[in-house]
Amino acid sequence: MGSKKLVAYFSASGVTAKLAKELAEAAGADLYEIQPRQPYTSADLDWTDKKSRSSIEMSDPDSRPAISGKVENMELYDTVFVGFPIWWYEAPGIIHTFLESYDFSGKTLIPFxxxxSSGMGETDSILKKYCSSETKWKxxxxxxSADKGALKSWIDSLGL
Incomplete structure (x- = not known):
C-alpha cells in the first residue's frame, strides 16, 4: 500500500487555499482546510492595527485560536503538508493549535x-516545538506563486 498524504492548510485571503489545492492535486493528497471557529474579518487581519485580532494573537506566543472541525482519520495519513500564510515572519497561531491537536509521531510533516515577500524565518524550528520528537520533518x-510543474518538482525533491 502506498503512502497516504494530506494537505492541511489555513488561508486568510484565499492565496494559500489556491496553492494548497494545486499542491494536493500534484501530490495525489487529500485536502483539509483548517478553519478558525471564529472566522477572521478584514479588520481582524489588519496587521497595521496593533489592536487587530491577528496582531494580538501574533504578539502572544500562547495564543491558540480555536479550530472548527477535525481531520477525520488522521491516523491513516503518514505524510502531512501543513500550509499557511506567513504572519509576522512565522506561521499564524492557528497552526500551533492544529499541530497540538494531533499526534504526529512517525508521520512526516512538511510546512509550506x-x-x-517574507521568508520562512525560524518557522520550521518554531513548529517542531508543537509536535512529538518522533515526528519526521522535511x-x-x-x-x-507556483505552477503545477514547480510544485511537482518540489514534491519530487522531498524523496517521499
Missing amino acids: ATSG PGKRFG
Missing part, C-alpha cells in the same frame, strides 16, 4: 507557506 518552503 505563502508570502509576497524543510519548509515559501511560495510567492
Whole structure:
C-alpha cells in the first residue's frame, strides 16, 4: 500500500487555499482546510492595527485560536503538508493549535507557506516545538506563486 498524504492548510485571503489545492492535486493528497471557529474579518487581519485580532494573537506566543472541525482519520495519513500564510515572519497561531491537536509521531510533516515577500524565518524550528520528537520533518518552503510543474518538482525533491 502506498503512502497516504494530506494537505492541511489555513488561508486568510484565499492565496494559500489556491496553492494548497494545486499542491494536493500534484501530490495525489487529500485536502483539509483548517478553519478558525471564529472566522477572521478584514479588520481582524489588519496587521497595521496593533489592536487587530491577528496582531494580538501574533504578539502572544500562547495564543491558540480555536479550530472548527477535525481531520477525520488522521491516523491513516503518514505524510502531512501543513500550509499557511506567513504572519509576522512565522506561521499564524492557528497552526500551533492544529499541530497540538494531533499526534504526529512517525508521520512526516512538511510546512509550506505563502508570502509576497517574507521568508520562512525560524518557522520550521518554531513548529517542531508543537509536535512529538518522533515526528519526521522535511524543510519548509515559501511560495510567492507556483505552477503545477514547480510544485511537482518540489514534491519530487522531498524523496517521499
